[in-house]
Amino acid sequence: MPTTLADQAPLDPDELARLDAWWRAANYLSVGQIYLMDNPLLREPLRAEHVKPRLLGHWGTTPGLTFLYTHLNRLIRQRDQQMMYVMGPGHGGPAAVACAWLERTYSEVFPEITYDEPGMKRLFTQFSFPGGIPSHVAPQTPGSIHEGGELGYALSHAYGAAFDHPDLVVAAVVGDGEAESGPLAASWHSNKFLDPRRDGAVLPILHLNGYKIANPTVLARIPEDELLSLLRGYGHDPYVVEGDDPATMHQQLAATFDHCLHRIHEIQQAARAGDAPEDGRDRPRWPMVVLRSPKGWTGPKEVDGKRTEGYWRSHQVPFAAVRENPEHLRLLEEWLRSYRPEELFGEDGAPRPDLAGLHPEGERRMSATPYANGGLLLKPLRLPDFREHAVEVKEPGVDQEEATRVLGRFLRDVMRDNPDSFRVLSPDENNSNRLDAVLEVTDRAWNARTEEDDDHLAVDGRVMEILSEHTIQGWLEGYLLTGRHGFFSCYEAFVHIVDSMVNQHAKWLETTNGIPWRRPVASLNYLLTSHVWRQDHNGFSHQDPGFLDHVVNKKASVARVYLPPDANTLLSVADHCLRSRQYVNVIVAGKQPALQYLSMDEAITHCTKGIGVWDWASTDTGVEPDVVMACAGDVPTMEALAATRLLTQAFPDLKVRFVNVVDLMRLQDERAHPHGLSDAAFDALFTRDKPVVFNFHGYPTLVHRLTYRRTNHANIHVHGFREEGTTTTPFDMAVLNEIDRFHLAIDVVDRVPRLRDVGGHARERWTDALIEHRRYVRTVGDDLPEIKAWGWETAGGTGDDSAPG
Structure with a gap:
């Protein structure tokens, strides 16, 4: 199987020249974004004040990304192909923005960035500028679904987009720095989960430009046979495009993309005609591209006598101090003029008509595809009635599920x-x-x-x-x-x-x-x-x-x-x-x-409120509570209920209010979160001055963070995970972290003033129970039978005649 199609030349001279012009325009716009804030078309000699005072951005990966974009557009136009472009290299933002502006999409979604010279100036100025846009591919970038601020997820995002979109091809560029990450290494296996009959396809493009920020990249330095063996081992059929001569590279990439898309369609057509094996034994090898191009391609070859193009020095801004250094200013102007902007843009600053005609139209533009703005395609789920799956709850805390x-x-x-x-x-x-x-x-x-x-x-x-x-x-x-x-x-x-x-x-x-x-x-x-x-x-x-x-x-x-x-x-x-x-x-x-606690109707009401008093577990009806027992989470709820039982049996006149939290954000102030309770509503549940013992699923500090503004925050005492863990029994996990019923009950005795002098005997019983528990689990290896069998009904009454059980 050939690994290169370098001997083919599918582009005639006119198409080659036009593609190269589009690519030059995208590169010019990319450099302008990094450096310029005025004089966008160099209508006058470049001066220091035309350059941004702070130069932020990444050039090194950009020309490769624009090169690929140019040729993907050719595929789309020739084949009327639905296509998305996922840029894995983290800071390829200039390339994506430049291509979106060339396709007019940018001006459509941001009307203030017009398709002319004033719009170009604004396009340049906003890039990596206060009040503007980030230097990486971001939500503001039309056609993007992939945030450029983090590496390793280009392929997994691309496959996620392709699933259940049978007509879509996702071109996913994997940067050679990104290819060193663990998440990316695992995501090569996504092709084992793709159904060519029902799903779209992903065309991976491994872009090897040789360097990260200051180091060479692994895949660019290993022998080619080792690299290709690795990619074949992942189940791909790789094709290499390499060089630095633009004309030769245009021909190589055009031939390679033609072949890869033809092969993708062959695989899909065979599968959809029923020729695909059911067991994956003859799973097709999907094509992929390895693009070797210089880092910072078409940029300055040297700066201050030091190698720049094809080296790590072009990774970010190839040279800075342009306002202060006349030689750097001269170099920048020379670089920009090398793209011959006068051939690319008209008097009004818009791309010349023959250039504008090189990109697809409407939703076929990768910057305007609805696939990259998924809400346009989103349809509500057809949801069955969840109430049909209700668990019958005749009495709270009796049956298990x-x-x-x-x-x-x-x-x-x-x-x-x-x-x-x-x-x-x-x-x-x-x-x-x-x-x-x-x-x-x-x-x-x-x-x-x-x-x-x-x-x-x-x-x-x-x-x-x-x-x-x-x-x-x-x-x-x-x-x-x-x-x-x-x-x-x-x-x-x-x-x-x-x-x-x-x-x-x-x-x-x-x-x-x-x-x-x-x-x-x-x-x-x-x-x-x-x-x-x-x-x-x-x-x-x-x-x-x-x-x-x-x-x-x-x-x-x-x-x-x-x-x-x-x-x-x-x-x-x-x-x-x-x-x-x-x-x-x-x-x-x-x-x-x-244990199950709420009927379906009760559950719906409780979840709609997000937080509420469980009357059947409370003993404070019509009176002021002595203590609020609160909880969030299934095990903390059971232990809080069990503690409430212990307390009301030991102190029948104790007034306990039992509060359960489903929506954790209800604890927060309404000014801080849209689900937050007002102060009045929070105080109505938790009181303004009574002790609150809160049994929480997670780390106790989280509840304190959410409630620190509340009137009664000083009286909220949270039990939760304290980083005490081991291989043990379920109840012992609770005991180790003091979210168990005995520690909760003891805490209430310690915090309710009128129990401090009368609660000594109960406190001793619960302390003894903890000692017995520890002895039992370390002897038998299981929880005490009465702990395992506990239920609300079996534990006896709450002391409130109105409560069940």
Whole structure:
């Protein structure tokens, strides 16, 4: 199989000249963005005041990106191809903006950046300038779904965009620096999850320009046979385009792109005609391109006697101090004039007509494709009635159910009713997280070899599992940003692997909220299960609820956190999250059998409020409470209820108000978060001066952060995870971190003034119970039978005749 098509020359002289002109124009606009704030077309000699005082941006990768963009446009025009462009190199912003302006898209979405010389001046000035746009590909960049502020996710985003978009080809540029990252290395395997019958295609382009910021890159320095073997090992058929002569490179790339797109169509047509094997044994090798071009191509070859083009010195701004250094000013003008702008732009500053005609029209422009503005394509999910999956609750705290298994049956029906726009994703944990009911209506996506006893593997499966949280996250982001819906379940401790990715996605959503032409997309929905309080068997490494803190750090307009205490509240929350737009929704719910508390009607009411008093667990009806027992999370709720039982049995006249929190953001001030409670509403629940013992799923400091402005904050005492973990029993995990019923009850005795002198005997009993617990678990290896069998009904009355049980 040939690795290069260098002997072919598909471009006639006229087309070659026109393509080169378009590329020169894009490069000129890119350099202008980095350097200029006036005199955009060099109508007069360049002076120091025409140059920005602060030079920020990245040139090194830009000419390669514009080169590829120029030739992708040729493919689109010739074949009427729907195509997206994902720029993996982190700071290729000048290239993307330049191409969008050349295609007129930029002026359409930002009318103040007109398609003429004044518009060009504004285009240049705004780049990396206060009040302007970032230096990387960003939400403000038309045609983008991929934030350039972080490396490693170009391929996973591209494949996420291609899933369920059968007519789309996504050209994904992988920078050779980016190719060194772990997430990118795993994402090469995405081709084993692509269905050529139903999905679009990804054309990976590995852009090797040799250097990172100050070092060579690994893939650019290994022998070519080793590089090509690596790429073939990933399942691709690589074609190399290399050199530095523009005319030769234009011919090479045109021939290579022609061949690759023809091969993509061959693979798809064969599969869609029924010729594709069902078991992946003869999975096709998708084509890809390796582009070797000089870093900073067409820029200054030397600056101050030092090598620049083809070297790391061109990575960012090839030379600075232009205002102060006349030689640098001369060099900049020489560089800009080398693109011959007078041949490219007319008297009004707009691209000349023969140049403007080289890009596609309308939605075929990569900068205007609706696939990169997914809200334009988004259709609401056809959601079944979640109430049909309700768990019957005759009495609170009696029967047990696996909440996420109940959710799995709801997601099964969502999958059934949305076969082209909804996927469930998980890093090898779908069944472990009790969502296996979805496999009743679909299989796991798999386009590699299968064996006879494999479980639910199929090329057209819609459950996405690969043991790479990064890849799963990237797929889902790409899927959502191109107009679809999804649901990501993960072990709670290991969702941290994508902390930086969710950070970038949240920033993307926050920024697009302020961009009118960006349409809202479906929310990024997480289910965190196998959580800290039931990872007793896996030990300390699996015990970490800190993702909540990370998400709460994000803007209030984006971040949402829910802690449903049972199955019916989980169903209500999940339905709400699947309907929502522009959020990062985090749901925390256990997968183990747990007590159920609320009927479906009660659950809907409770979730609608997000926080509320459970009258059946309270003893303060019509009177002032002595203490507020609050909780958030399934295990903390059970332990808070058990503590309430202990207290009301020991002190029948004790007035306890029991408050459960589902929507964590309700704790925050309404001025800080749209879900926040007013001070009056918060005080009505938590009082202005009574002790509050709060049992929390995560780190205690998070509750304090959310409530620090409240009148009664000084009396809020939070129990939560204290980094005490090990391999032990479920109840012992609670005891180690003092979220158990005995520590809670003791805390109430210590904080309610009238119990301090009369609560000594009860306090001693509960201390003795903790000692007995410790002895028992370390002797028997299991929790005490009365702990395992505890239920609200079996524990006796609350001391309030109006309460059940």
